Amino acid sequence: MTFSEEDYIKAIYHLGKGAQKNVSTNAIAKQMMTKPSSVTDMIKKLSEKDLVHYKKYQGVTLTESGRLTALSIIRKHRLWEVFLVEKLDFSWDEVHEVAEQLEHIKSEKLINKLDKHLGFPKVDPHGDPIPSKEGVFIESTKKLLNEFPINTKGICVGVKDSSAPFLKFLDKNKIALGNTITILEKEEFDNSFLVKIEEREIYISNEIASNLYIKVTL
Amino acid sequence: MTFSEEDYIKAIYHLGKGAQKNVSTNAIAKQMMTKPSSVTDMIKKLSEKDLVHYKKYQGVTLTESGRLTALSIIRKHRLWEVFLVEKLDFSWDEVHEVAEQLEHIKSEKLINKLDKHLGFPKVDPHGDPIPSKEGVFIESTKKLLNEFPINTKGICVGVKDSSAPFLKFLDKNKIALGNTITILEKEEFDNSFLVKIEEREIYISNEIASNLYIKVTL
DNA sequence: ACAAATTTTTAGCTTTGTCTAAATTTATTT
DNA sequence: AAATAAATTTAGACAAAGCTAAAAATTTGT
Numbered sequence: 435m436t437f438s439e440e441d442y443i444k445a446i447y448h449l450g451k452g453a454q455k456n457v458s459t460n461a462i463a464k465q466m467m468t469k470p471s472s473v474t475d476m477i478k479k480l481s482e483k484d485l486v487h488y489k490k491y492q493g494v495t496l497t498e499s500g501r502l503t504a505l506s507i508i509r510k511h512r513l514w515e516v517f518l519v520e521k522l523d524f525s526w527d528e529v530h531e532v533a534e535q536l537e538h539i540k541s542e543k544l545i546n547k548l549d550k551h552l553g554f555p556k557v558d559p560h561g562d563p564i565p566s567k568e569g570v571f572i573e574s575t576k577k578l579l580n581e582f583p584i585n586t587k588g589i590c591v592g593v594k595d596s597s598a599p600f601l602k603f604l605d606k607n608k609i610a611l612g613n614t615i616t617i618l619e620k621e622e623f624d625n626s627f628l629v630k631i632e633e634r635e636i637y638i639s640n641e642i643a644s645n646l647y648i649k650v651t652l
Numbered sequence: 653m654t655f656s657e658e659d660y661i662k663a664i665y666h667l668g669k670g671a672q673k674n675v676s677t678n679a680i681a682k683q684m685m686t687k688p689s690s691v692t693d694m695i696k697k698l699s700e701k702d703l704v705h706y707k708k709y710q711g712v713t714l715t716e717s718g719r720l721t722a723l724s725i726i727r728k729h730r731l732w733e734v735f736l737v738e739k740l741d742f743s744w745d746e747v748h749e750v751a752e753q754l755e756h757i758k759s760e761k762l763i764n765k766l767d768k769h770l771g772f773p774k775v776d777p778h779g780d781p782i783p784s785k786e787g788v789f790i791e792s793t794k795k796l797l798n799e800f801p802i803n804t805k806g807i808c809v810g811v812k813d814s815s816a817p818f819l820k821f822l823d824k825n826k827i828a829l830g831n832t833i834t835i836l837e838k839e840e841f842d843n844s845f846l847v848k849i850e851e852r853e854i855y856i857s858n859e860i861a862s863n864l865y866i867k868v869t870l
Numbered sequence: 871a872c873a874a875a876t877t878t879t880t881a882g883c884t885t886t887g888t889c890t891a892a893a894t895t896t897a898t899t900t
Numbered sequence: 901a902a903a904t905a906a907a908t909t910t911a912g913a914c915a916a917a918g919c920t921a922a923a924a925a926t927t928t929g930t
Contacts, residue, residue: 438887459908472888474909479886491895491908521739522765532759539753547740656917677878690918692879697916709878709925876927884919894909900902 437538440507441466442476443485446496447504456493505569510545511537512558512565517548519559519612526559526612559612561589561649574651579617579627580643587616588650590631595645604646607636615648655756658725659684660694661703664714665722674711723787729755730776730783731766737777737830738770744777744830777830779807779867792869797835797845798861805834806868808849813863822864825854833866 445465449457459477463470481488485500496504514536518524524532539545546567549555556572557563565571576591590613593600604610609631618635619628625640638646663683667675677695681688699706703718714722732754736742742750757763764785767773774790775781783789794809808831811818822828827849836853837846843858856864 436886460906468887469889470908471890471910475887493908518762522762522769524761524765528761532757532762535757535759539750541750541753543742543746544736544740544750547742551740654916678876686917687919688878689880689920693917711878872930874927874929877925879922879924881922882920884917886916887914888916889914890912892909892911894907896905896907898903898905900904 435503438476439480439483439485440503440538442473442480443496443500443504444507444511446486446494447501447508450495452501452504454495456495458493462494502569505565505571507537509565509567509569510539512562513545513548513552513555515558515560516552516555516564520552526610529559557589557651559589561591561651563651572651574649576647576649578644579615579629579638579646579648580625580640582617582648582650584617584620586648586650587614588648589613590615590646591649592647593645594647600642600645603642608632608634609646653721656694657698657701657703658721658756660691660698661714661718661722662725662729664704664712665719665726668714670719670722672713674713676711680712720787723783723789725755727783727785727787728757728763730780731763731770731773733776733778734770734773734782735766744828747777775807775869777807779809779869781869790869792867794865794867796862797833797847797856797864797866798843798858800835800866800868802835802838804866804868805832806866807831808833808864809867810865811863812865818860818863821860826850826852827864 442462445462446457449455449461449465459470459473462473462477466473477486477488477494480486480500481494484497485503486494486496488494511533514533515529518529518532519526549567555564557574561574561576563571563574578594582588590609590611592611593604609615613632616630617627618630621627621637625643627638627640627643629636629638660680663680664675667673667679667683677688677691680695681691684691695704695706695712698704698718699712702715703721704712704714706712729751732751733747736747736750737744767785773782775792779792779794781789781792796812800806808827808829810829811822827833831850834848835845836848839845839855843861845856845858845861847854847856
């Protein structure tokens with residue numbers, strides 16, 4: 435399997451949201467920053483290898499074999515991301531590009547030893563789940579903090595309000611994207627929250643909680 | 653720079669022993685497991701990029717730029733080897749193939765952070781020196797254990813006598829390739845040695861010492 | 871020194887993954 | 901239900917990296 439083939443499989447997986455949807459040639463071309471004609475060529479090759487179902491003009495779907503291939507690549511990508519952040523001290527937003535390269539390294543042994551070295555993590559630094567060797571993984575959802583019940587544990591992944599004052603507030607309170615966050619209490623009176631962020635407990639107003647996206651594995 | 657270009661540069665470096673020697677087309681072809689005609693094509697490309705000096709029929713030499721490129725690839729290769737052995741618990745002889753892939757990952761930041769994570773090692777698990785960011789490194793020599801003076805510290809890299817009894821002896825005494833070895837004392841009387849192998853002190857007869865290769869950085 | 875052997879290069883072809891331009895199929899709109 | 905628009909595929913080309921076979925240069929052997 436070439437790097438390019440792997441990239442296409444991954445793109446199709448993501449565009450099809452992991453499922454049965456027919457993914458259009460144009461959508462793949464856009465994602466891969468290439469031309470639709472190139473996509474058609476590659477689709478034919480993947481189809482020959484039984485990685486995608488393909489009928490002319492009808493878009494593609496991953497076969498079961500294609501789906502497992504995609505999950506194996508995603509597993510590698512996310513494990514490397516964990517490594518980069520946890521062991522090499524990369525920040526949350528720097529890891530993607532490097533992981534895009536590392537995900538293509540071919541060695542079952544390597545990836546399983548890496549998994550062990552990292553303590554078999556369940557999610558990557560963006561809160562996305564890491565498939566197991568067998569391609570099993572837990573789904574995750576991203577919603578605003580105030581939409582989750584008490585005791586929810588997730589990862590801070592984005593903001594709804596991206597104004598300077600709000601970002602400044604987050605910075606002042608040392609709330610950063612990638613931080614692990616747990617909802618400890620909900621205050622009935624003003625709908626404020628007591629949360630634990632990376633070992634620190636702080637109060638957060640409903641105003642704040644309704645502008646902070648967190649990703650939670652189900 | 654493509655993977656293939658990097659592989660050629662590395663091959664030329666090794667065949668030229670890092671230095672001024674003219675490396676023949678045939679030698680490169682053999683090393684790269686390819687045909688001389690393919691080598692000629694690649695040489696022309698590398699020459700255009702000023703990575704090698706090339707005159708038809710005269711073989712090639714790395715330019716200074718080519719030499720630094722080679723050292724940068726070797727640095728990556730050897731750092732990844734240290735990582736695989738020290739952190740992921742790979743054995744001495746399993747790492748080469750994987751490191752061949754990892755050495756092509758493009759990220760200055762990654763390799764420098766990896767270097768730091770590993771504690772800035774000076775040699776890889778085979779006892780070969782790791783070039784610095786700037787391409788500076790210490791030379792190493794491989795000789796029989798009995799040829800080195802007292803206090804020499806090196807890495808066990810091979811045997812002269814590869815007969816079953818000798819290998820069995822090494823195994824029984826837990827002396828393995830890749831082990832760090834220090835010469836503590838030389839016994840005048842019978843030319844035996846007191847050595848430290850991986851925290852253990854043991855006596856070794858001259859017979860043994862003259863059949864064990866160790867690699868030492870100068 | 872010159873023929874034979876070896877090495878190296880050239881020429882032309884193949885595959886992979888890409889592109890442009892043209893043709894074809896499907897979707898949309900009136 | 902045409903006609904037009906959009907999406908997709910085909911055809912033909914190109915660059916990278918390899919190959920084979922043939923030509924050219926160099927080296928070797930006598």
